[in-house]
Amino acid sequence: MTDLAEPTRTPSVGQPLHRKEDARLVTGQTRWTDNLTAPGTLHMAVLRSPMAHAGITRVDTAPALDQPGVIAAFSGADLADELGSLPCAWPVTADMVHPDHPPLAVAEVRYVGDAVAVVVARDRYTAADALEHIVADYEPLPAVVDMEAALADEVLVHAGKGTNTCFVWPFAGGDIDAAFDGADVVVERRFVQQRLIPTAIEPRAVLVEPVAAAGEYTVYSATQIPHILRLMLALTTGISEGKLRVVAPDVGGGFGSKLNVYAEEVIALVLAKRLGRPIKWTESRSEGYQATIHGRDQIQDVAIAAHADGRIRGLRVDLKADMGAYLQLVTPGVPILGAFMFPAIYKMDAYDFRCTGVFTTKTPTDAYRGAGRPEATFAIERLMDELAVELGVDPMELRRRNWITHEEFPYTTVAGLTYDSGNYEAATDKAMAMFDYDGLRREQAERRERNDRVQLGIGISTYTEMCGLAPSRVLGSLSYGAGGWEAATVRVTPTGKIEVVTGTSPHGQGHVTCWSQIAADALGVAFEDVEVLHGDTQVSPMGMDTYGSRSLVVGGVAVQQAAEKVIEKAKRFAAHLLEASEDDIDFSDGTFTVRGSPEATTTIQDVALAVFAAHDYPEGLEPDLTSDVVFDPENFSFPHGTHLCAIEVDTETGRSVIRSYVCVDDVGRVINPQIVEGQVHGGIAQGIAQALYEEAVYDDAGNLVTGTLVDYFVPGAPDLPSFTTGRTETPATSNALGVKGVGEAGTIASTPAVVNAVLDALRHLGVTDIAMPCSPERVWRALHDAREGATQASGTVASRPPHPEYGESPPQAPAIATQADLSGLDEGGQQ
């Protein structure tokens, strides 16, 4: 009973605790890679191809070497043997075309920005100046920018390969022909996922510090993946892992763009080895726009077949995915991740998917926040709205008729994933109430009625995603080159503090805070008494790093398990110290007690000190309170939610302004609600950016027209609204913490919600589609074309504005095929 009088520790999981990470970030005491320097550091600059495609006829670095302050300069040919080829870890098919990817081009350049030569100088200004003294001559070759043109194989990106088709990856579930034959309704559409530039605000940077005599190298890099980078650098350069230390210091955002092994990382390592001096490189933003991966860039030809009552029969997806000029780390795998998500939360009989990877003379694509899943979610959520229009049903009602109901979990989808838990009804009901769905629909009707210049649109997205990448055997079955486990170590120090070592590599997500919360509660210690160490392969040698909304679901669960293992270990020491049987020891809130003798207690801190002293401990035990765990999840996790967007579209200027944005996300159990909300906000912002603002544009010659932050529209504070966020909580059943992951959810959900809203505002004016981003110009053109179309009474509405990649004759959205009499459908009032 004495226990009751003792102060109780406040549980920290579930509390919006302020972040431990912030102190140095708000005071400027940071360690970004570009802040670091070592004695004798030399600065590297990279000469890049100004042409999209050309043979290299001459690279002469000698004039650069004559410049004062220049230490060395090399062409691709000079370093070819040492540089090797950049890795791609995801050969999605056995016959995938996998061209060599030299970090410095040797014979041919294949995109604007392809690296051609490097200089090393005593300071960054001298290095940049010296680039102008390198003579590089090119024999121009034709560019191929458009994926469909590339598929004709008239211009080959890699002539030796004989084709621009990288792979064809088919996937099917159910009898698709049966689903489409005799369907009451079939809706076909083409959607274009424009190319995006991730734009983490910290540019990429790398510093390699050698101990040349010992053959040891420390690589500091602005990377999301220090562990994978170390492995890949070892494989590429032949330096053993034990002599390579990779550190991800403070990293300023990634969004997938730092989930890679880049040319400059390999070149800097090779030069540090050659020159025996520290080598540093930091990209400029404009350089990064060419040399850091891009995202999205898909053409989606999709068709949905449904019964007259709206129930879905089948879904067909024919995807073309732009690889760019080369395969980066997971380039081919990105659209394949999406393959599983097109059926989303809906029940259907059959699904047919086919993805063609295509080479073009553009910057390589790779994972960008969501990686395949935003693209898939966009297609299905846009298609659901189109189907609703076709059937004359409210789009939410159509979704209700098709989604998996909460009683049906676990549910195996037509794509073969088993969704463990969820409650789409609950999230939707809550979101609809917060949004005032019915009120907004009334206002919309009024504005239409009075032909208001500003029309109101309501957009819906009821998404799910697969995250927590990933069960290793599933990755294996998809031919990915590694597993998806995560490592954690939990250690109780002699002073009774906790050290957590994690294999995740945070760059803004708040792992230090959240892992502290998990460990504090598991061990019954104060949140402040936990330190989390990460991002340095010498400190945390095991790890699979941070991407794919995996860190909490895999890495956080590993921390929890390691803490539990520490308690199990400590119990045996406690039993010895308390002279009791281990079976009689209970542990609660940091204290070990002996069942039946309330006075016999000891704390985990006391046990830690006794274990450290090791004067008296049981036979057969080793004196330490450390536990390691490698956790390999048994399944993905499936967060879901309902996002609702109300948008006002000015029909004269084409300008869209988001009036309200409401989302209810179910990300399972929440460790820190403030951090979860922050992830949702940032995710929504990036999804809105795709819907309304951003697009990487290439001209026909393969020049990146949006090559600077002046031309590429990253939204600022005035371009975005505040968000109303809510949550429902259906714990994941696939991990002991019940967590699902949240890093990508907002991005996945928001793009279709916004575009659906824009179209909903304009549908009655004859607009049926607008290619993203729905800029004022495109909206205006769509309205203009719709009016023209109406006056020409052609019956088809060609509302797609000119697309930068397709010019004035964009691919037409196929007409809706209606195969049955739709009369008498629903409560939409057609009866």
Added chain:
Amino acid sequence: MPTISVKIDGTTYRDDVEARLLFVHYLRDRLGLTGTNIGCDTSNCGACTVLVDGHSAKSCTMLAVQADGCEVQTIEGLARGWAGASEPEGGQQDGWHPLQTAFHTEHGLQCGYCTPGMIMASVDLLADNPDPSEDEIRHGLEGNLCRCTGYHNIVKAVHAAATQMKAGA
């Protein structure tokens, strides 16, 4: 080479600088004041924002020679109190400016790379307008890009700091 004399976070520095040296490189590479970041090469992102004679300025858009004779405050000086003679108004016990505290408590940062510039721009914003509306905050920060937060909590943080500073004034 021109010689400049510039007072930064309370310390006066005299240096010979190349005429073309950007002020942000002077701060970072010459003085090791790496609290101020660089996020672009086109004056768009605001990561490099500092106060020059009390007004926010993008230090990537200035030459070091243009700072000659100026009084400059960076995020590092803000943490230690105002660079000028007086103590920070509404300053926190731990020496943080109310904006630093508010960005922390309102979760106005994730990766934190934009944060020094965002906070310095907000200092200027609140000096001009101690009681800004949401719209005024959003427009006041339009020269500063954040890729992580969607700005929602940045706006909240500036609001919270404004309230705190008024209470402390």
